[in-house]
Amino acid sequence: MTDDGVGTGRSAPATLHDVAREANVSLATASRSLNGSTRRVNEEYRKRVLEAAARLDYSPNLSAQAVARGTTTTVALLVADIADPYFSSIAAGVVAEADTDRLIVTMAATERDPERELELVRTLRGQRPRVMILAGSRPATDPTEGALAEELRAYERSGGRVVLISRNELGLRTLLVDDRGGAEALARELVAIGYRRFAVITGAEGLRTAADRVDGFRDGLAATGGTLDDDVIRDAFTRDGGYSGMRALLERGLHGVELVFAANDVMAVGALSAIREAGLVPGTDVAVAGFDDIPTVRDVTPALTTVHVPLEELGRRALRLALGDGEAADEGAVQTEVVLRESTPRITR
Amino acid sequence: MTDDGVGTGRSAPATLHDVAREANVSLATASRSLNGSTRRVNEEYRKRVLEAAARLDYSPNLSAQAVARGTTTTVALLVADIADPYFSSIAAGVVAEADTDRLIVTMAATERDPERELELVRTLRGQRPRVMILAGSRPATDPTEGALAEELRAYERSGGRVVLISRNELGLRTLLVDDRGGAEALARELVAIGYRRFAVITGAEGLRTAADRVDGFRDGLAATGGTLDDDVIRDAFTRDGGYSGMRALLERGLHGVELVFAANDVMAVGALSAIREAGLVPGTDVAVAGFDDIPTVRDVTPALTTVHVPLEELGRRALRLALGDGEAADEGAVQTEVVLRESTPRITR
DNA sequence: CTGTTAGCGCTTTCAG
DNA sequence: CTGAAAGCGCTAACAG
Numbered sequence: 251m252t253d254d255g256v257g258t259g260r261s262a263p264a265t266l267h268d269v270a271r272e273a274n275v276s277l278a279t280a281s282r283s284l285n286g287s288t289r290r291v292n293e294e295y296r297k298r299v300l301e302a303a304a305r306l307d308y309s310p311n312l313s314a315q316a317v318a319r320g321t322t323t324t325v326a327l328l329v330a331d332i333a334d335p336y337f338s339s340i341a342a343g344v345v346a347e348a349d350t351d352r353l354i355v356t357m358a359a360t361e362r363d364p365e366r367e368l369e370l371v372r373t374l375r376g377q378r379p380r381v382m383i384l385a386g387s388r389p390a391t392d393p394t395e396g397a398l399a400e401e402l403r404a405y406e407r408s409g410g411r412v413v414l415i416s417r418n419e420l421g422l423r424t425l426l427v428d429d430r431g432g433a434e435a436l437a438r439e440l441v442a443i444g445y446r447r448f449a450v451i452t453g454a455e456g457l458r459t460a461a462d463r464v465d466g467f468r469d470g471l472a473a474t475g476g477t478l479d480d481d482v483i484r485d486a487f488t489r490d491g492g493y494s495g496m497r498a499l500l501e502r503g504l505h506g507v508e509l510v511f512a513a514n515d516v517m518a519v520g521a522l523s524a525i526r527e528a529g530l531v532p533g534t535d536v537a538v539a540g541f542d543d544i545p546t547v548r549d550v551t552p553a554l555t556t557v558h559v560p561l562e563e564l565g566r567r568a569l570r571l572a573l574g575d576g577e578a579a580d581e582g583a584v585q586t587e588v589v590l591r592e593s594t595p596r597i598t599r
Numbered sequence: 600m601t602d603d604g605v606g607t608g609r610s611a612p613a614t615l616h617d618v619a620r621e622a623n624v625s626l627a628t629a630s631r632s633l634n635g636s637t638r639r640v641n642e643e644y645r646k647r648v649l650e651a652a653a654r655l656d657y658s659p660n661l662s663a664q665a666v667a668r669g670t671t672t673t674v675a676l677l678v679a680d681i682a683d684p685y686f687s688s689i690a691a692g693v694v695a696e697a698d699t700d701r702l703i704v705t706m707a708a709t710e711r712d713p714e715r716e717l718e719l720v721r722t723l724r725g726q727r728p729r730v731m732i733l734a735g736s737r738p739a740t741d742p743t744e745g746a747l748a749e750e751l752r753a754y755e756r757s758g759g760r761v762v763l764i765s766r767n768e769l770g771l772r773t774l775l776v777d778d779r780g781g782a783e784a785l786a787r788e789l790v791a792i793g794y795r796r797f798a799v800i801t802g803a804e805g806l807r808t809a810a811d812r813v814d815g816f817r818d819g820l821a822a823t824g825g826t827l828d829d830d831v832i833r834d835a836f837t838r839d840g841g842y843s844g845m846r847a848l849l850e851r852g853l854h855g856v857e858l859v860f861a862a863n864d865v866m867a868v869g870a871l872s873a874i875r876e877a878g879l880v881p882g883t884d885v886a887v888a889g890f891d892d893i894p895t896v897r898d899v900t901p902a903l904t905t906v907h908v909p910l911e912e913l914g915r916r917a918l919r920l921a922l923g924d925g926e927a928a929d930e931g932a933v934q935t936e937v938v939l940r941e942s943t944p945r946i947t948r
Numbered sequence: 949c950t951g952t953t954a955g956c957g958c959t960t961t962c963a964g
Numbered sequence: 965c966t967g968a969a970a971g972c973g974c975t976a977a978c979a980g
Contacts, residue, residue, distance in 0.1 A: 261756060261757065263727070263758075265973055266973065266974060267973075275950080276952075277952090278951055278953095278975085279949085279950060281974065282949095282950090282975095285975085286975090286976095291949070295950085310974080311725060311972090312725040312727070313661075313662040313663075313665035313666050313671065313972095313974095314662075314666050314956090314972070315725075315973080316662035316974095317660070317662050317958085318974040318976080319956080319974080319975065322662065324705075332687055332691040333691040335682070335684065338684075338687035338690075341687075345707065345708050346708065349707070354705050354722070355707070356705045356706070357690075357705070358694060358703070358704070359695065359698070372658065374703070375658045376658050376660065376661040377662070404656045407610060408611060519895070519898045520898070523898050526900070545682070546898075546899075548872065549869070549899055550898055551875070551900035614956090614958085624967090626959090627967055627968080628966060630958065631959090631965095631966090634958085634959085635960095640966085641966080644965090659957090659958080660957055662957080662958095663972090664957080664959075666956090666958075666973060666974085667957075667972055668958080668959065
């Protein structure tokens with residue numbers, strides 16, 4: 251069969267060359283009509299090209315454009331776990347913002363494995379993305395930390411821009427979230443409504459986000475007279491980690507703890523279930539607070555007190571920051587806001 | 600400054616050419632050492648090339664490879680809404696599976712807008728992805744339906760593979776989910792534990808997934824003696840849609856309805872909140888069941904009865920199917936499974 | 949405004 | 965086994 255791109259058989263996609271021939275113009279004219287910057291092409295020719303393109307079902311080869319132009323329209327996004335609402339909300343923001351700039355997002359998941367993260371960065375770099383956004387903190391004491399930073403720097407040196415969301419890697423652009431301040435404010439408000447004895451469930455030691463939140467919470471208590479003692483349980487920074495962390499806490503006895511602060515909402519939700527399973531009533535027998543304000547926490551019972559983080563906005567701002575939007579850079583840390591709900595009823599003593 | 604790729608200044612990324620020069624071998628040898636199929640390169644040379652590459656921090660330009668090879672390592676994924684747990688779970692599966700094949704995933708969100716979807720498919724096609732996966736049903740009666748199908752077919756004709764998850768587009772590969780059978784089984788089980796009077800909250804008319812579920816549910820009731828009457832409320836296929844749909848239902852009066860079946864879990868969760876807000880106790884005053892078994896439904900109260908869909912597995916299988924894994928193709932519709940939880944307690948009458 | 953042509957970075961014949 | 969050279973699809977000078 252002839253390779254005219256119309257038959258039912260399988261054929262290579264039409265190239266710009268094909269379009270030019272079909273329209274009886276030069277390659278350059280075809281290129282200019284289809285993609286060229288300012289329209290400095292005869293309307294007549296232009297029309298012919300557009301029609302030919304439509305007829306052949308032409309779709310510009312982005313890879314070829316990238317090679318020729320020396321620049322891509324790609325944004326790379328690296329998250330720990332796509333199914334986690336924290337990350338999927340951020341991803342939604344990145345994708346939405348990218349879309350307004352007609353950028354394409356490629357996404358990968360580290361599964362919280364630093365080695366994997368490093369390898370993914372290496373692969374993704376091959377795409378020559380304009381921007382690379384990494385979300386999700388890694389252990390502070392990770393052995394591959396240096397290698398990652400080096401890789402990222404090499405990428406920046408070659409013209410890329412990286413933005414880290416809420417984590418620190420020496421010398422790289424970071425979109426800061428006021429985790430610490432938010433946790434501190436939360437602690438204060440909780441003390442203000444009557445709580446005094448607290449326990450904390452958090453992620454592995456060294457996770458920056460988790461650590462900041464716990465530190466902030468501690469500060470807030472210290473300033474207002476709440477006590478945390480040494481009630482800090484560490485477990486996976488996931489729903490199941492929250493669940494098993496809470497179980498651990500219950501097993502060793504609450505000993506007067508009135509409120510459990512989980513360093514993120516998914517953990518808090520897991521904790522809620524553990525409490526309920528133990529035959530206690532969350533909010534009544536023991537209060538729970540989380541952090542992030544992921545969508546579902548309004549719908550659990552009792553609705554969860556938490557610290558609101560504008561997750562989707564985080565994704566949007568990260569991209570804007572990476573693209574060099576000065577404004578975004580100047581705004582400082584993203585502000586968080588305490589949201590008191592039923593999981594922490596006011597108590598009178 | 601010299602452009603040696605080592606200084607602190609900004610410099611273009613090292614090319615294969617640079618590596619070849621640095622290693623004192625030809626371009627071809629460098630290429631073969633770094634990426635070439637079977638190692639038919641002198642070990643000595645090979646080593647030199649690898650070292651040079653490391654020294655220059657070389658990262659192969661994927662776009663250039665794509666142009667030269669005429670094929671990419673890209674998978675395109677289109678979903679309605681990334682932040683929706685249904686889609687983010689599927690996406691997690693696609694990304695995980697892609698990773699094992701060293702494929703890169705690019706992701707876009709249609710925001711449930713058919714026009715947008717069409718445009719995205721057009722853009723994504725420019726990437727020449729090996730595979731395109733579309734999840735999330737579109738209205739059956741959409742005017743752009745034909746254009747989409749045509750676009751997709753053109754893509755397939757040019758060598759791409761498309762897989763639709765749980766939706767029908769004339770003549771395209773589809774990963775079927777047994778929505779209908781699952782809903783029917785659910786209906787039967789609900790009748791078996793005592794329910795008789797039902798209402799349904801579902802998405803917009805014409806959404807295939809939603810329609811199948813409602814039809815299946817109806818069939819199940821018909822076979823066992825439950826009644827649905829005309830209690831079918833339509834609203835957005837989202838959490839908020841479930842919430843407002845439930846409110847609508849409550850406002851016009853339950854009139855003896857014992858159980859509300861929401862066509863997906865996010866709607867069911869919204870419904871739960873609406874019920875509670877109305878001062879009723881879900882599960883006790885009115886039972887609720889959903890569909891999908893997204894992670895959070897174990898953690899709401901009461902835990903939600905639903906039909907389990909292996910969401911992440913769906914993503915994995917979609918990709919395998921697209922990549923032409925025969926096995927995946929032969930397995931038929933993905934099976935679903937009823938999961939009875941506390942939101943639908945057994946009732947005796 | 950239009951066409952010719954030299955690349956972009958990489959792969960892959962095709963000779964040595 | 966190695967290297968020279970011809971592309972891959974597209975863009976961007978550069979001449980007309």
